[in-house]
Amino acid sequence: MTEPSPDSLVTLRETGGPNPLYCVHPVSGSPYCYSGLAHGLGTDTPVHGFEAPGFDGVSEPAASIRELAERHTATLRDARPHGPYLLLGWSLGGVVAYEMARLLSAAGEEVPLLVIIDAALPRLQPLPPEDSLARYFLYDFLGVTEGRAPDVDKAVSGLGPGARPADLFAAVERERAVPEEFDAEFLLERYALFRTHVRALRHHPLGPVHEGPAILVRAAVTEDRLLEWGPYLPRLTEHTVPGDHHSMWQGPGLDAMSGIVTRALREVS
Template sequence: MIEPSVGSLVALRAEGDRLPLHCVHPVSGSPFCYSAMAHRLRDGQPVFGFEAPGFDGASEPLTSIRALAELHTASLRAARPHGPYQLLGWSLGGVVAYEMARMLAAEGEEVPLLVIVDAALPGTQSVPPDDELARYFLYDFLGVTRDRAPGVDKALAGVRPGAEPAEVFEAAEVHGAVPEEFDAEFLMERYALFRTHVVAMREHRLDAVHDGPAILIKAEDSVERLLDWSPYVSRLTVRTAPGDHHSVWQGAGLTAISAIVDQALGEATAG
């Protein structure tokens, strides 16, 4: 049995008496990527985030999507024993939020809003070799995509194929591809959690349909075929926001996501 941890719930915007929105961390394990959105929502809208075990550098990471969903569901119910519940998740967080919504519904709780932001279906991609995954981790850590990371690519140009992740991060540190406060040792610690989550995501399989209402927000530059959630959500609304998987949380993408979520929150609580 997974023990709940109310301490894993982080207040992104604590004030307000509206029905809270609970946001699930992406692959990094941190929910603070949602902070800017939280403060763009209507007055009185509380927003909380789930932090992944292992992000604190002390606890052990969980190795499956189901385990993450079970833990966060238990933590949510420890803090708020009964619904309705409103959930949101980006990337890996979207898959975990989806499984949480199914668990809550199976327990007889109401989930009037589930928002999945640019989450590729699990099991659609394989786990790359560690040197490639370490490079992708740096892209994710810096919030950029592969074709928009000249600093990372230049720094790693001399790294041999098949290099250990530690070599990749040392090259990134030496060549200034990451801010100087993040040394290779810190990157290696964060990478361990990142890799655990990537493997969990790639190994997970969806095995049922969520019957509640859900919104899929797709980044317009993302790969369409990886985002077809329609077989797994019976009441799915699809919206699009400008940007790619990471830049969708900046500028026009952030404005669009915030407006979509704000409208959905108003409609969900209205009826």
Template sequence: MTDDEAVLTIRATGHRPALCCVPAISGSPYPYLPLAALVDADRPVLALEAPGFDDDRPPVGSLPELTAGYLDTLRRARPDRAYALLGWSMGGVVAYHLAQRLRAAGFDVPALVLVDSIVPTLVRHPEGLARTTRFVLDLLATSGQPVEPAAAVLAGLPAGSTPEAAFTALSRAGVVPDDLDPSFLLHRYALFDAHLTALARFRPTGGYDGPVTLVRAADSSAELMRWDELASDVTELVVPGDHYSIWRDGGLAALGRALRRCLSDTDTDPDDDHGPP
């Protein structure tokens, strides 16, 4: 990771178009670390980090603005001619918009992989304590922590409880790890809140005619992932597990097989001239 580029290089070497991973709502690049063992060794892999995740940059509350920043970061970090894109959850929505921007600028996007990503206009986004609860449960589930004790504490709070009051209650109840103290949770919640606001306000337009692979968790709703209404060439692959367990154990192995399949199906010859030099 470099301070200037906010990119986590998971694998630096390889001759195929780099697999560029867009962070989920947490803004963290680290959930993508398992991809080092899932993707063929001849492909570089990198993950972007959201402004404000681990630096002093302010969080970005506009999805087009967030995408523009990622595009600039990506071009500085790796000035290639072609990029394979992958995004999990909200990261898939941003990756979709990023693919549109790259193709409009003349670059090749040989693969766009949406991992269990809901179309943002097909769901109501939570507010108030429900938003705080979603943040906490997402944070715990992403790291493989149990969510039920925290959910029980949050369910017992008054409906108008502030995030700070909720985080203090969780800390006092001892249902979150010690390193997730209220000040840390408030910092990360500010980023989550900005990203959820950006997601709720975003309306995808323009369509997309490049190859898209939707990798959906078997336990997730297919009706909320109707990317075929926004793209003309969508292949859906279903892997066992839920939104979080697909990054662990058997779900992770199935995710790896799905990724290798869609990347090999859409690879371009690295010696071909695609896009601006």
């Protein structure tokens, strides 16, 4: 039996009605990316977020999406033994939330809302080269898409193909391409968790179907082929908001997303 981890459940918005919204961390392992959404909801709903095992730098990371789903589900049911359960996840978090919804439904619990935000369907594939993955981590860490971090690109431009992640992180620290409080050692620690999550996602066979109602929120520039959730979610409603995978969490994208989630919460309440 999977043991709950009460410390991994953090409160993003404390006050509200009886049915909280539970948000699953993306690949970074941190749920605090949902803070803006939590405070932008035009409804009286408490919001909590799951922090990934290993994000504290002490506990062991989960090696698979299934393990993440089982651990977060155990934590959820420890805090709230019975539904209804309202779930939301962005990116990797959307895949984990989907699997959590399947686990809860299989246990006879009600999941009247599953919100998947710009989460690409997992596809079985190997990891990219280590230097490419480390660069992608830096973009994700800074909250930008590839090509929108010129200081990072400049800092690592002198490193040849196959450079070690430690060398990339030392270069961006030396050139001050990341905020000064994040040194190379810190980046290497965060990268280890990021890499574990990317590997888990790329080795995950998606469960066959979730019969409950679901909402897919996609960024305007995300390719449609990456978000073909229809076969897995027969009761799916889709929305598109301005921005890319990261910028959708700011300005017009966040405003539109907050409105979509607010309306969905009101409907299920």
